[in-house]
Amino acid sequence: MLLTHVRPVAPARPALTTTVAREYVHRAAFSEVFLSGWRSTGQDTFVVxxxxxxxxxxxxxxxxxHDPLMLCETIRQTLPLLTHTSYGVPFGHQMSWSHFSYELSPGARAMCITNAPAEIELHVTASDISYRRSVPVAFxxxxxxxxxxxxxxxxxxRxxxxxxxxxxxxxxxxxxVDRMFAGAPEPTAPATPSTVGRDRVRDVVLTPTDQSGTWQLRVDTAHPVLFDHPVDHVxxxxxLEAARQAVHALEPGRIGAVPVSMDALFHRYVEFDSPCWIKTSSTAPHSGGGRCVNVTAWQNEELVFFAKVATAPLA
Incomplete structure (x- = not known):
């Protein structure tokens, strides 16, 4: 008599979710990786x-x-992820911003915190890609x-x-990296945290000066988030955080204004070994009772960074 052994059908396993490898996003701490996956949707288009x-x-x-600068960090992590995984850029290549901008959607309803973590999708289109010896060098x-x-x-x-x-x-x-990072000077005296919209001294990136609208950039290389790993420049x-804090410091008593947009240009690397001065200049009204402020950074009498920051009060 022929006996047939029928194996029981195993229950379907649930789809498991994790973050992407920290190496792909140039972070050292697992806890600072915000990205959970990616897929290609066409020629130079992706969903992250x-x-x-x-x-x-x-x-x-x-x-x-949610903090709009968490959006900025999420986008920053997307850049190395896609260049490594989809364009073959080797590990060890150094990335540098020349331009970055964001604008929250009107009302910013999707920024609201709920009773669960926020699940985000980034629909990405890459263009104007420059190559050197078949390896992409600019995006x-x-x-x-x-x-x-x-x-x-x-x-x-860009x-x-x-x-x-x-x-x-x-x-x-x-x-x-080791020499430059180890040689960074001790952080300068912090501004009062509430003046720049912060709760803790360790998160303050501005030092007051005796000139109105001017601060010294405060660089604390021991900060576990801003300096997640050793680097050779700021x-x-x-x-971006300095720009946000400088705008807040113009009206430190104002509650509820958030940076709804930022348009930034990175002209030069900001070095550790000389002071960098953060200045606010022309301001103008922004829709809904907010304001637009120009923020510049200067080092060795050269413009190294510019940002136009728009704020709006909470709805």
């Missing part, structure tokens, strides 16, 4: 997924909203950011990718 926690140690969740990327199908923001960036030998040449003796995210 991310998750925002309801609370973060640095990107503060205030007034029921433009445009973003449509949605949450649960609701528009959250748009963003655009950035370069430098091979180690070219980066050494570009940095003219400053590319030794990261671009520190400059």
């Amino acid at each position: 997924t991310a998750q925002w926690p309801r609370s973060h140690s640095f990107y503060l969740s205030e007034h029921g909203l 433009t990327m445009d973003f449509q950011v949605v949450r649960d199908g609701v528009p959250l923001a748009t963003a655009s960036t 950035f370069g990718s430098h091979a180690p030998v070219l980066y050494q040449r570009l940095r003219t003796g400053r590319a030794d 990261p671009g995210m520190v400059l």
